[in-house]
Structure formats: structure tokens, C-alpha cells
Amino acid sequence: MNVPEKQIPIHHLTSENFQFTTLETGHPEKFNDIHRHNFFEIIWFIRVHENSRVELDFENHHLHNNQICIIAPGQVFNMKLKGEKGYVLAVSREIFKEACDIEMILTAGTIPFTLDLQSVEACNTVISLIEKEYEGPSRIGLLKTYLRAFCIMITDQINRQDSSINGRQRIEDLVSLIEENYLVQRETGFYAEQIGISTHHLNDIVRLSRGTTVKKMIAQRLVLEAKRELSFGALTVKEIAFKLGFSDASYFSRFFKKHTGQNPDRFKNTKELSPEYPFKQEGVCSKACS
Numbered sequence: 675m676n677v678p679e680k681q682i683p684i685h686h687l688t689s690e691n692f693q694f695t696t697l698e699t700g701h702p703e704k705f706n707d708i709h710r711h712n713f714f715e716i717i718w719f720i721r722v723h724e725n726s727r728v729e730l731d732f733e734n735h736h737l738h739n740n741q742i743c744i745i746a747p748g749q750v751f752n753m754k755l756k757g758e759k760g761y762v763l764a765v766s767r768e769i770f771k772e773a774c775d776i777e778m779i780l781t782a783g784t785i786p787f788t789l790d791l792q793s794v795e796a797c798n799t800v801i802s803l804i805e806k807e808y809e810g811p812s813r814i815g816l817l818k819t820y821l822r823a824f825c826i827m828i829t830d831q832i833n834r835q836d837s838s839i840n841g842r843q844r845i846e847d848l849v850s851l852i853e854e855n856y857l858v859q860r861e862t863g864f865y866a867e868q869i870g871i872s873t874h875h876l877n878d879i880v881r882l883s884r885g886t887t888v889k890k891m892i893a894q895r896l897v898l899e900a901k902r903e904l905s906f907g908a909l910t911v912k913e914i915a916f917k918l919g920f921s922d923a924s925y926f927s928r929f930f931k932k933h934t935g936q937n938p939d940r941f942k943n944t945k946e947l948s949p950e951y952p953f954k955q956e957g958v959c960s961k962a963c964s
Contacts, residue, residue, distance in 0.1 A: 682906040683709045691766035694808040708752045714770040715745040721759040728753045746783035774825040778846035781853050793831050800824045841879045856895045857919045862888040897933045904942040911938045
């Protein structure tokens with residue numbers, strides 16, 4: 675008997691390139707399974723419970739009222755709705771790139787971040803305009819304009835939480851470079867040269883902004899991809915090691931255990947047995963996704 679290959683469901687936008695809904699009236703996709711998007715999604719959690727959380731790329735994040743999370747295409751996402759209230763914007767890649775030009779967000783989305791009271795008031799105004807237009811004429815040009823305004827306000831909130839403009843831009847550049855090169859370039863010097871600063875200076879920026887180092891950021895990206903392959907792919911540990919650029923499986927296993935506390939086989943078996951990871955082939959439930 676052949677065991678079917680496990681595949682993580684991918685949710686697609688179908689009939690529309692811009693969709694608006696609320697958490698309480700029905701999300702355009704199933705939240706209660708592990709899945710990816712092929713589009714961007716902005717979730718504004720207006721009101722949550724004490725134990726509300728989301729899982730983004732295997733990291734759990736506890737939620738608080740008035741937090742926003744941006745999910746980029748390809749990210750692994752999971753959340754079990756328990757009556758939380760909020761808004762959801764599902765946006766095609768093309769439209770989102772018109773509205774938001776921050777490379778770090780385009781590449782990796784954002785973990786949940788909190789809006790201050792002034793931003794909440796302004797964002798509420800724009801969301802009301804989006805909702806009215808979406809449920810009325812639904813003119814895509816106007817919806818794009820409102821989305822652009824909304825993105826400016828929420829990214830300005832991110833910017834105020836990180837006051838170093840030059841450092842922030844370099845972090846964005848670094849994240850993008852790591853995404854493009856992590857399989858073949860693992861030395862800090864390569865990334866510093868591409869950005870145009872010294873290795874020491876780049877590590878200082880990363881340490882101040884992220885509390886880590888460039889090498890650890892590269893390692894985190896490798897570990898994330900390894901977890902994705904181990905959880906959802908059909909490759910062996912040896913095949914994953916070679917796919918990720920390791921010279922041998924034993925070195926990959928030591929690397930993985932160093933960063934996760936368990937070896938790849940144990941991680942893979944744990945995910946296979948865990949009831950929190952229902953591997954479904956279908957992940958859609960309305961006009962928005964298929």
C-alpha cells in the first residue's frame with residue numbers, strides 16, 4: 675500500500691484579487707488547519723482572548739487586542755478561531771506590492787505588532803471606508819487607494835517602533851538577501867559586502883535591532899526550511915540535508931539539533947503523530963479560496 679505524500683494545503687485567491695471580511699462573520703479560508711497562502715493577508719485582531727494565539731512558521735505568538743499581523747505568501751500559518759473579533763484583508767501579490775513597498779514585509783510578513791491609540795482611530799476610519807466600498811460598488815481603484823493608506827499607517831507604526839531608519843533599511847536589505855542566498859551563502863562577509871558596510875557594522879545593526887547576529891539569522895532561515903520539509907515533505911533526512919546545501923546528513927542532524935534541541939528524525943516523527951497537524955488536501959471554504 676502506498677502512503678500518500680503529505681502536502682501542506684495552499685490557499686489561493688480565485689474570483690477576486692482583493693477580499694475583505696471579519697473574523698466573527700466568517701473568514702474566507704479555514705483557519706483551523708496548517709496552511710500557506712499564495713497571497714498576502716492582513717489580520718487586525720480587534721479583540722482577543724487571554725489564550726488567543728497564532729502560529730507563524732512554527733513559532734507561537736500570543737495575541738493582544740489591537741494587534742496586526744501580515745502574512746506573506748509561502749509562510750506556514752495556523753490559528754484556531756475561538757470567537758476573536760477583527761478584520762481580514764486578503765490581497766493578491768500584485769495589489770499588495772502596489773500598496774506596500776517595504777522589502778522586509780514583502781519577503782517575510784510581520785509577527786503581530788500593537789497599534790497605539792492614535793493609529794487605532796485612524797485605521798478604523800480607513801477600514802470603515804474599505805468595508806463600505808467593498809460591500810458597495812467595490813471599485814478596485816478606490817480599494818487600492820484605501821489599502822495604500824492603511825498600509826502607510828500600519829507600517830508607520832512599525833517604523834516608530836524601530837527609530838533607526840538607516841539600520842531598518844539595512845535589516846530589510848539583509849532579510850531579502852538571506853531569502854535569496856541562504857542555501858549557498860552563509861558567511862556574514864558576503865551579506866555585508868552586498869549591503870556595502872563592514873561585517874562588524876552589520877552585526878552591530880542586527881544585534882541592536884534583532885538581538886541576534888547575521889549567522890544566527892541565516893541559521894534560523896535554514897532551520898525554518900528544514901522544519902517545513904520535515905513536517906510536510908516526503909524527502910528523507912539525507913535528501914533534505916543535501917537540498918539545504920549540507921555536505922552530509924550527520925552534519926545537518928547536528929546543526930538541526932543544536933538549534934532545535936532534537937534531531938531531525940524525532941522532529942519529523944513528532945509532527946506526524948501530533949493531532950495539531952492535520953494534513954489535509956483541501957483548505958478552502960468559500961468564494962475567496964480554492
